[in-house]
């Protein structure tokens with residue numbers, strides 16, 4: 001049921017003209033950004049790393065906006081009531097949607113790499129192609145679960161959209177998608193350590209550049225994501241009840 | 253299995269909303285103020301009432317989308333608040349309008365998704381979906397995206413979706429909105445067939461003829477309370493001893509309608525727009541003829557056919573609803 005749900009939601013998402021436009025433009029911007037940042041830093045050797053990081057930023061944006069908007073979108077479409085009527089735990093109903101946003105985000109990763117190759121000639125030689133091929137989907141599934149926690153938190157907040165916007169860049173930075181964590185101020189360390197994005201990004205980067213063992217990072221990413229999933233599921237059940245009491249399932 | 257499909261006791265629902273951001277103001281709307289209702293298995297039950305009467309709210313209280321402020325409700329013996337999942341397994345919900353579907357997916361994908369969600373076993377899905385597409389006459393167009401569908405097609409898809417998991421109790425909230433007459437007749441046939449095979453149906457509609465034809469019993473709800481309940485024949489008694497004058501007119505204003513209503517021997521007056529014309533229905537006691545008075549009030553308005561007839565269910569409905577308005581208006585005018 002989760003698979004069918006995620007697939008169909010991905011289909012619905014990927015057919016939105018807005019999404020298509022964003023998906024075409026953003027990766028180009030991100031690839032360019034990555035390339036110039038690192039050229040300026042005088043480290044042309046790390047271009048691939050930069051491109052991978054930029055791709056991850058794309059995945060994160062997709063999950064963040066997708067999950068943040070998931071509930072709101074369903075409400076606008078009038079489908080929120082219909083899916084909540086399903087005789088299933090609410091978390092199971094929402095998870096496919098957040099997974100779908102992560103899946104469409106994968107495309108951002110692929111596109112960023114493709115543009116990087118095409119426009120700037122970044123060599124796509126991965127240190128460990130197999131690990132990379134596993135780490136990326138692993139990271140995406142992890143982010144999808146993290147998205148569920150976000151989605152459930154967002155239902156409780158009226159101004160979810162504002163929060164979404166403010167969360168985009170800090171997470172890019174803190175998780176080390178853009179620049180290595182080591183150059184960030186010390187206090188961000190603990191924050192980074194509990195974010196699944198950090199570990200996911202690290203795993204993907206390690207697989208791409210061979211800078212470390214991939215599996216521990218990926219494992220930690222999935223473990224944290226799983227915790228998010230459990231927390232998100234509990235939260236969703238609570239939130240659903242609150243929504244039924246407060247009559248916020250419908251647009252009205 | 254429980255004796256009743258739907259039981260509601262003392263059902264109430266208050267909406268609280270906050271408006272304004274700098275100076276928040278609380279607003280409370282008592283949408284449902286104590287509804288008691290029992291609907292037997294396989295019964296086709298109608299809920300009629302003016303806009304804002306609380307019909308949709310009542311349905312959402314019964315189908316678990318809203319938690320009642322007070323009172324209890326059971327579906328097939330399961331409590332709607334405590335046994336939500338058991339209730340949801342047994343109910344279908346169809347509402348009028350063109351929202352509530354995934355526009356960029358095909359009808360088939362929409363149904364596939366909801367079949368999965370509503371727990372239709374994988375083996376059965378294909379057959380069930382084909383069967384329903386046939387039933388709502390969308391077969392042949394099931395692979396087109398819903399965004400290209402007409403309003404009536406969407407409405408029919410809604411209905412198919414509501415039936416996917418063969419619900420024991422079906423809630424239909426204005427299912428015939430935007431459906432053409434032929435499709436509406438087929439819809440009525442479908443609903444009647446469902447009821448005949450044991451499905452309990454709770455239907456709201458603004459079409460009296462639809463309610464009259466379909467429903468075994470009808471509740472008229474206004475101001476959040478049930479004002480009258482009975483078979484269509486029983487409800488018609490509310491207009492007993494009345495006689496109805498019907499005038500086809502073009503351009504009757506609210507002031508003129510009020511003036512007619514205020515005429516000494518007129519009991520009710522209502523106005524309905526049919527195509528380009530208005531139809532003015534004036535009720536009086538059976539023994540009196542108000543035609544001359546009414547026509548005098550309509551002086552200067554272009555008129556069509558003028559007929560006198562026996563009261564219908566609609567006239568009874570108007571009598572019931574207006575009685576409520578009259579009772580409520582004194583409190584609505586503060587000193």
Ligand SMILES: Nc1ncnc2c1ncn2[C@@H]1O[C@H](COP(=O)(O)OP(=O)(O)OP(=O)(O)O)[C@@H](O)[C@H]1O
Pocket residue numbers: 247252267268269281282283301302303304305306307308309310
């Ligand atoms: N989400 C909401 N928040 C606040 N008030 C609401 C909400 N939904 C409905 N109401 C109010 O509750 C009352 C009853 O509304 P309801 O939708 O149940 O009426 P209805 O009988 O279905 O009307 P209609 O025939 O127009 O569909 C109305 O006064 C409406 O304004």
Ligand SMILES: [Mg+2]
Pocket residue numbers: 307308309425
């Ligand atoms: Mg309604």
